[in-house]
Amino acid sequence: MLDFMFVFFAAIALAGGLVMAFHQSIVHSAFALVAVLFGVAGLYWTLGADLLGATQILLYVGGVTILLLFAVMLSTRDAGRLAIGRYILMAPVLGLLGAGLLRVYQGVIAISEGRELTLLEPEPTSDAIGQLFVDPHGFLLPFEVLSVLLLVVLVGAVTVARQQQEGTPDA
Amino acid sequence: MSPEMLTDLQALMPEIWLVAAIVVTLTADLILGHGRTARTVTGVVALAGVVGALLALGEQDTSVPARAFGVLSVDGYAWFFRALIISATGLVILYGIIFRGLEDRTRNEFHPMLLGAAFGGCLLVSTDNLLMLVLGMEMLSLPSYIMAGWQKRERRSAEAALKYLVYGALASGLMLFGFSLLYGMSGSLWLPDIGLAITEQWELGGELGRMLVVGSTVLVFAGIGFKVAAFPFHFWAPDVYEGSPAPVTAMLAVASKAAGIGLLLRFVDGAFLGMVVSEDWLARLGSVTAVIAAVTMTYGNITAVKQTNVKRLLAYSSIAHAGFLLMGVAVMLTATGDDRAAVETGQQATLMYLATYYFGTLGAFGCLMALADRFGAEDLDDYEGLGRQAPWIGVMFVVFLASLTGLPPTAGFVGKWFVFRAAISSGLDWLAVVAALNAAVALFYYMKIPVSLFLRGGDQPRVADVPGLGLVPRVANLSILVLAAATVWLGLMFDDLIAWVNASLL
Amino acid sequence: MPELCSSLASALMTAGASVVAFVQDQAPAVADAAAAVATELATSGAPLADMADTALAGKLSSYLAVSGILFLLGLATILTRRNALYVLMGVELILNAANLNFVAFARFGNFGLDGQLVAITVIVIAAAEAAIALAIVLRVFHDFGSIDITRTDSLRD
Numbered sequence: 001m002l003d004f005m006f007v008f009f010a011a012i013a014l015a016g017g018l019v020m021a022f023h024q025s026i027v028h029s030a031f032a033l034v035a036v037l038f039g040v041a042g043l044y045w046t047l048g049a050d051l052l053g054a055t056q057i058l059l060y061v062g063g064v065t066i067l068l069l070f071a072v073m074l075s076t077r078d079a080g081r082l083a084i085g086r087y088i089l090m091a092p093v094l095g096l097l098g099a100g101l102l103r104v105y106q107g108v109i110a111i112s113e114g115r116e117l118t119l120l121e122p123e124p125t126s127d128a129i130g131q132l133f134v135d136p137h138g139f140l141l142p143f144e145v146l147s148v149l150l151l152v153v154l155v156g157a158v159t160v161a162r163q164q165q166e167g168t169p170d171a
Numbered sequence: 172m173s174p175e176m177l178t179d180l181q182a183l184m185p186e187i188w189l190v191a192a193i194v195v196t197l198t199a200d201l202i203l204g205h206g207r208t209a210r211t212v213t214g215v216v217a218l219a220g221v222v223g224a225l226l227a228l229g230e231q232d233t234s235v236p237a238r239a240f241g242v243l244s245v246d247g248y249a250w251f252f253r254a255l256i257i258s259a260t261g262l263v264i265l266y267g268i269i270f271r272g273l274e275d276r277t278r279n280e281f282h283p284m285l286l287g288a289a290f291g292g293c294l295l296v297s298t299d300n301l302l303m304l305v306l307g308m309e310m311l312s313l314p315s316y317i318m319a320g321w322q323k324r325e326r327r328s329a330e331a332a333l334k335y336l337v338y339g340a341l342a343s344g345l346m347l348f349g350f351s352l353l354y355g356m357s358g359s360l361w362l363p364d365i366g367l368a369i370t371e372q373w374e375l376g377g378e379l380g381r382m383l384v385v386g387s388t389v390l391v392f393a394g395i396g397f398k399v400a401a402f403p404f405h406f407w408a409p410d411v412y413e414g415s416p417a418p419v420t421a422m423l424a425v426a427s428k429a430a431g432i433g434l435l436l437r438f439v440d441g442a443f444l445g446m447v448v449s450e451d452w453l454a455r456l457g458s459v460t461a462v463i464a465a466v467t468m469t470y471g472n473i474t475a476v477k478q479t480n481v482k483r484l485l486a487y488s489s490i491a492h493a494g495f496l497l498m499g500v501a502v503m504l505t506a507t508g509d510d511r512a513a514v515e516t517g518q519q520a521t522l523m524y525l526a527t528y529y530f531g532t533l534g535a536f537g538c539l540m541a542l543a544d545r546f547g548a549e550d551l552d553d554y555e556g557l558g559r560q561a562p563w564i565g566v567m568f569v570v571f572l573a574s575l576t577g578l579p580p581t582a583g584f585v586g587k588w589f590v591f592r593a594a595i596s597s598g599l600d601w602l603a604v605v606a607a608l609n610a611a612v613a614l615f616y617y618m619k620i621p622v623s624l625f626l627r628g629g630d631q632p633r634v635a636d637v638p639g640l641g642l643v644p645r646v647a648n649l650s651i652l653v654l655a656a657a658t659v660w661l662g663l664m665f666d667d668l669i670a671w672v673n674a675s676l677l
Numbered sequence: 678m679p680e681l682c683s684s685l686a687s688a689l690m691t692a693g694a695s696v697v698a699f700v701q702d703q704a705p706a707v708a709d710a711a712a713a714v715a716t717e718l719a720t721s722g723a724p725l726a727d728m729a730d731t732a733l734a735g736k737l738s739s740y741l742a743v744s745g746i747l748f749l750l751g752l753a754t755i756l757t758r759r760n761a762l763y764v765l766m767g768v769e770l771i772l773n774a775a776n777l778n779f780v781a782f783a784r785f786g787n788f789g790l791d792g793q794l795v796a797i798t799v800i801v802i803a804a805a806e807a808a809i810a811l812a813i814v815l816r817v818f819h820d821f822g823s824i825d826i827t828r829t830d831s832l833r834d
Contacts, residue, residue, distance in 0.1 A: 002732070002734040002735070003732050003733050003734050005734065006733050006734035006739065007733065010739075010743045013743060013747065014743065014746055014747070017746065017747050017750040017751075017770060018750065020750070020754065020766060020770070021750045021751075021753050021754045021757075021767075026760060026762060026763065029763065029766060030762075030766065033766050033769060033770075036747070036769075036770065036773065037769075037773065040747075040773045040776070040777055043740065043743065043777060044777075044780055044796075046734050047740070047780050047781060047784045048784060049780050049784075049793050049796070051793070051797075052780065052793045052796050052797060055797055055800055056800060059800050059801065059804050060800055060803065060804070063804045063807070064769070064803055064804050064807040067804075067807040067808060067810070067811045068762065068765070068766065068769075068807055068810070068811075070811055071762055071810060071811045071814045071815070072762055074814075074815060074818070075762070075814050075815065075817075075818040075824050076760065076762070076824070086756070086757045087753075087757055090753065090756045090757055093756065094749060094752065094753055094756070097749065097752060098745075098749050100382070100386060101386070101745050101748065101749065102745070103379060103382040103383075103386075104352065104382050104383050104386035104387070105738075105741045105745055106379050106382075107356075107372070107376065107379035107380050107381075107382050107383030107386075108352060108355045108356060108383060108737075108741070108782075109737060109738050109741065110376070110379050110380070111355070111356060111372070111376070111380075111383075112355070112737050112782075112785055112786060115786060117786070117787055119735075119784070119785065119787065120787050122784070125790065125793060128790055129790060129793065129794070129797075132790065132794065136175070136176055136179065136240055136241070137240065137241035138241065139794055140240060141239075141240035141241070141242055141243070141303070142242065142302055142303055142306050142794075142798060145290075145294065145303075145306050145307075145310060146306065146798065146801050146802075148190055148193065148287065148290065148310070149287070149291075149306070149309065149310050149313065149801075149802070149805055150801065150804075150805055151193070151197070152193060152283050152284060152287035152313075152314055153287075153313045153314065153317070153805040153808060153809060154805070154808055155197060155280055155283060156280065156283070156284050156314060156317035156318075156809070156812075157317060157808040157809050157811065157812040158812070159277050159280040159317075160317055160320050160321065160323075160332075160812045160813065160816060161811065161812035161815050161816065301795070302791070302794060302795050302798060305795070305798065305799065305802070306798055306802070309802045309805070309806075313802075313805055313806060313809060316809055316813065317809055317812070317813075320812075320813050320816055323816070326820045326821065329813070329816040329817045329819075329820045329821075330817060330820075330821070332813045332816065332817075333761055333813050333814070333817045333824070333826065334826065336761075336765075336806075336809060336810060336813050337761050337764050337765065337826060340764075340765060340768045340806060340810075341755060341764065341767075341768055341771075344751075344768045344771040344772050344775070345771065347771075347772060347775040347799060348748060348771055348774060348775040348778070350775070350795075351775040351776075351778035351779050351782070352778070354778070354779055354782055354783075354788075354791075354792065354795075355778060355782035355786070358782070358786050358788045359788070359791075360791050360795070
């Protein structure tokens with residue numbers, strides 16, 4: 001069952017990623033990104049990270065991609081042409097990077113296999129994570145900093161995006 | 172509230188002042204609107220927040236390193252960088268108030284951005300936990316992206332914001348991916364644990380382990396290199412520095428760069444120079460860093476020579492200074508094995524250089540802004556003859572540029588001297604030679620500014636009516652004067668600075 | 678599912694081989710380097726296929742395969758597109774790959790909840806970043822009529 005879920009969500013994520021990277025139209029690509037994020041959320045579930053998967057859907061799929069879609073629809077008139085030349089140019093670069101990444105991952109996997117532990121059964125995480133959020137020596141400070149970050153950034157984003165109304169005096 | 176919690180909060184007092192100032196400025200903006208009163212109130216509150224933070228910082232005793240909230244390390248090192256970042260932010264707030272390029276309608280919201288970035292920088296330099304590191308980095312970067320695009324009437328400003336955002340997001344994405352590999356390697360978010368794992372993998376992990384160490388280090392250094400604008404991750408800097416409003420450029424060149432260096436040194440010290448080190452790995456990393464330092468300073472200086480826009484010139488020169496700062500890091504890494512004294516020499520050199528760079532760059536940007544404000548001058552051509560019309564600013568500008576070049580008797584000379592000494596003492600003679608050549612090139616292009624200010628241009632005043640100064644510009648000029656005095660004073664009496672830096676080593 | 682793994686491995690190999698075919702036409706000098714890469718891919722792709730014997734969802738390597746491909750697709754997007762929004766979408770892929778790494782490492786190493794906390798933090802940061810991106814992209818589009826990062830050219834040497 002877990003295997004089936006893994007394959008299902010991994011296929012969604014990878015198919016979405018492929019479409020995002022290679023589709024002609026940016027609107028299609030943006031929707032494909034939604035599929036990627038959904039697939040990754042599913043993979044979090046198969047890893048026993050239930051709260052994280054839900055957060056991914058709520059915030060990422062529901063928030064980030066909506067903002068990106070807004071940006072796409074408000075800003076792009078012409079469908080960006082797919083420059084085949086660039087792909088051909090970049091293919092060797094990507095091949096090299098991929099080979100390097102493969103070696104790096106092999107290193108990590110070797111370490112992981114060297115540990116030889118029995119995996120713990122995943123438990124529901126929301127309770128433990130909630131406790132960490134209010135634990136002064138756990139996640140309390142990062143949690144508060146995140147709230148300051150959101151406050152500052154959202155005020156700034158609104159200020160920059162707001163159009164200067166013609167005719168209204170500055171003061 | 173438990174007594175433990177109180178100690179934690181006390182250690183965090185400067186940051187609490189900054190956050191309080193953010194909240195109060197935003198509330199005042201909501202209540203008072205965009206009028207003149209509101210602008211005065213928010214400006215005063217923002218400055219008061221910075222002063223309060225500095226006072227709180229002054230009360231802290233960091234002789235015994237403490238931890239706050241588990242993730243922050245409140246030591247002398249953090250104290251040094253927090254002092255630099257917060258005081259630079261205070262000056263930038265002052266510059267922002269006199270800077271006319273900002274629209275009145277958006278001035279109130281400008282202060283929270285600056286304070287937020289300072290808050291992020293303070294967290295970034297005090298933590299050795301990867302999670303907090305990511306968070307501090309973004310708390311510093313995200314408001315900076317917005318501030319770069321703050322000038323709505325300037326197309327260049329919007330473009331600078333876009334470039335900064337796109338490249339910055341990419342750099343922090345790569346850094347995060349590198350962190351994930353470090354986490355997989357060590358199973359921990361703490362730099363000391365990661366240091367152990369790196370050493371173990373390099374020595375015992377075989378070829379695959381070495382690939383892993385190299386790969387994750389490259390990715391992490393991409394993120395940090397972006398923040399300090401080191402070659403080859405410097406390419407955003409000239410465009411962003413030129414396009415951003417001048418106060419923001421000053422913030423990026425001083426506070427943001429200081430935070431990046433603070434992060435770099437802590438990361439290098441925690442992850443590479445921990446309890447157990449691998450000499451082979453350090454030797455390789457050290458020589459790569461030395462080469463990067465040499466290329467960074469040479470590239471920055473050579474490109475600066477042909478610039479005519481003064482802001483852009485300072486941008487390239489700040490890339491060159493990143494190279495000098497990296498020299499100290501290269502010395503730290505080349506100092507092999509258990510030789511802690513040699514590691515400290517490198518660290519001391521970087522901190523000394525950073526402190527002197529701080530005065531020179533903040534002052535130079537202050538003068539640049541004063542000239543732009545009164546005469547609308549931006550290019551070298553515009554500067555012709557202005558030195559005779561505004562002699563004070565002109566003379567102070569020369570002092571700061573002399574310091575940035577490294578001429579005695581200014582602070583810059585002391586900083587350069589320490590960096591050179593450190594490089595030679597650890598056998599990096601060739602790097603010292605490259606740096607000396609670079610200093611000569613820097614002299615050439617820096618002196619173009621005084622030449623324009625004082626020696627070019629006719630006797631006719633370029634601007635008939637020099638506007639009188641209000642209160643705030645006077646205060647700003649006074650602060651520039653203080654910076655200039657400090658630059659000269661530190662060039663002659665640097666014992667206190669050395670003592671302070673020595674107390675701030677990791 | 679063995680098919681997925683072997684198809685991933687063969688996709689990598691085909692990609693490598695097609696690169697070799699192209700480059701050999703163009704420049705023999707580069708061909709050697711690329712051939713080395715393809716051999717690399719072909720030989721080190723083998724462990725991926727071996728995994729088929731055991732359950733997929735119980736192995737770190739199957740998650741790393743997904744995150745690695747997402748990372749490369751993100752890089753491919755960034756390297757080939759000039760539209761600023763495409764670059765930002767590529768960055769989202771990289772962030773997700775990193776998050777997946779964090780969670781997978783924590784799961785298969787019994788590292789506790791740290792990895793998930795990092796992932797949650799990154800998700801919130803990404804949301805803030807998207808808000809900024811929207812604001813800045815709108816400004817740039819308003820001023821330049823394009824968000825091509827090579828076509829906005831008010832800043833030049």
